Amino acid sequence: MTKNTHLEPTRRGFITNLTPSRRGFITNYPNFQHWKQATDAKLLAAKPLNIYVHIPFCAQQCSYCYYRTVTGSRKSEIDIYVEALCKEIEIATKKFRLNERPVVSIYFGGGTPTLLDGTNLAKIIDTIRNNLNVIEGAEFTVEGEPVTLIQKKANILKDIGVNRISLGVQSLYDDVIKLSNRQDTEKKVLKAIDFARNTGAIVNIDLMSGLAGETPKTWAYSVKRAIETEVESITVYKMELYANTQYYKDVRNKTIDLPSDEQELEFMQHAMEKFEQSEYEPWCFFTFTKKGKFVHVHAPSIWRGDDYYPFGASAFGRLGDWVFQSTNEVNKYVSIVEKGELPISRGHNMTSLDKMIRDIVLGMKLIRLDLKMFKSRYGFKLSSFCEEVMQQLESDGFITFNEEEVVLTKKGMLHGDFVGKSLSKPLMNMY
Ligand SMILES: C[S@@+](CC[C@H](N)C(=O)[O-])C[C@H]1O[C@@H](n2cnc3c(N)ncnc32)[C@H](O)[C@@H]1O
Incomplete structure (x- = not known):
């Protein structure tokens, strides 16, 4: 018999001799000889869990922003949302037995979480700590907009144990800020960064490359000023233009100009050069930290495939093979949760192929793919x-x-x- 080399091997055993025959009943795969020592502790080892909490409220709708946000909400509306959020945390924890898993990171994103008052921020984190198993030293990040980060709010963030603050700065050049319909100014931004740093938290600031009105001069100014703040971490997002934004309408009506893709690429190139000269090193292709330290726990953990549970309207996350998202509408979200139900509205059960591709595309964000x-x-x-x-x-x-x-x-x-x-x-x- 000739040797059929391409069917030959497999290190898992037994699929070796493929001559037609009824012999060789397969009991299991892989063969027992490939099994290693295991214990119940190994089988029971709880997988780490990350928590995402979505706060959809904002002070204004920024002209470039494509996220579903809610502006102009009354305090009573925000209180009702927070009440529902806390209820969702209780319901989901019980249903999915989330408390059996160590929570390694918590991320309040938005929207603008720093728009919430102290009572609401404390209420959410207390509910998380009372229901879930948040490990000692877990990362706790809160996103914010500078204009909402006054001294009192910074004190609250410190009191509730926030150890990372991520400020959406976008630009430090007043004319560019104004064109994006934000209330910040360079002065207000620098003050907010000081408040954030004085809490002792690690501070990240987001910049956006490709904003309306940006020129090489305004961009160089923003990058220089950002570096001079000496925050631990600077993120640069390339501005993506979406049809549901004011920018999109303004571009169509020819009332604003956006930098071309080539210009934007040059902006990023400039930022990377300046970051390198100031010892800001990348841990992912858009976040640069002082000497490469202060690496985020939350995002890399998710990109490597760990689970993250999403709380709040429109929040999305992952449990095992499922990725899923909650209903977008805040009022619908509240009414579903008030009935004692979970607001999950869509999801996808990942195939092995989906997971491989996810691991490549998300893993590659971390610069090194293992x-x-x-x-x-x-x-x-x-x-x-x-x-x-x-x-x-x-x-x-x-x-x-x-x-x-x-x-x-x-x-x-x-x-x-x-x-x-x-x-x-x-x-x-x-x-
Ligand atoms: C969801 S926002 C929340 C930040 C915060 N509310 C603020 O006032 O900046 C998080 C980050 O997404 C980025 N972002 C928003 N719109 C974007 C767009 N169209 N393209 C790329 N990044 C965007 C911004 O850099 C922003 O800081």
Whole structure:
């Protein structure tokens, strides 16, 4: 009999001799000989959990913002929402036995969480701590808008144990800020950053490249001023234009000009040079921290595939193989939760292929994609599917790679998700 080499191997045993026969009944896969020592403790090991809490309220609708936010809410409306949020935390914790898992990070995002008053902020975090198993030293991040971060609010954040504050700054150039319909000014922003830093929390500021009215001069100013604040972390988002924004209408009506993609790329290039000179190093392709320290727990954990439970209207998250999202409408959300039900409105049960692609596209955001982790999760080398793409990306200067990892070069970082998308393309073709 000739040896059929491509059917030969498998290190899991027994699928070796494929001559037609009724012999060789398969009992299990992989073969017992490949099983390693296990204990009930190993089987029961609780997986870490991250918590996301969505606060949809904002002081104003920013011209570039495509998120579903609610402006002009009365205090009573916000109180009702917070009441429902706390109820949702209780219901979901019981239903999914979330309290059996160690909570490693909590993220209040929005919208503008710093718009909430102290009573409401304390109420939400107390409900989380009373229901869930928040580990000692867990990361607790709150997003905010500078104009809402007065001294009193900063004291509240400190009192409730916030250890990271992420401020949406976007620009430090007053004319650019004004064009985006925000109430901040450079002066107010710098003051808010001081308040945030004095709480002792790690502070991140978001900048946006590609805002209306941005020129090389205004951008250079913003980047310089951002670095001079000496915050621990600076994030730069490329402004994405969406049809539901004021910017979109203004561009169509020709009342504003946006920088071209080429200009925006130059802005990012400039920022990266300045960050490097000031020892701000990237831990993902859009966040730069002092000497590469102060790495966020929440985002990398999610990008590596850990679970995160989403609380609040329109919040989305992941439990095991399911990704899911709650209803968008605040009033609908409140009425569902008030009835004692969960507000989950849509979801997707991930296939193995979905998870592989997710691990590539989200994992690549962290600059280094761990190929060993990929192989231990899925049982095969990523390169067995995309060796050609990897070689092409390397020769085009986007990545370097070896047996252990794929690493974005500066050019790779500048092009954002391009490498992640390119590496996952051969897998996408298998759908
Ligand atoms: C959901 S917002 C919340 C921040 C906060 N409410 C504020 O006042 O800035 C979080 C971040 O998303 C980014 N963002 C908002 N709209 C964007 C867009 N159209 N394109 C890219 N990033 C955007 C901004 O940098 C912002 O700081």
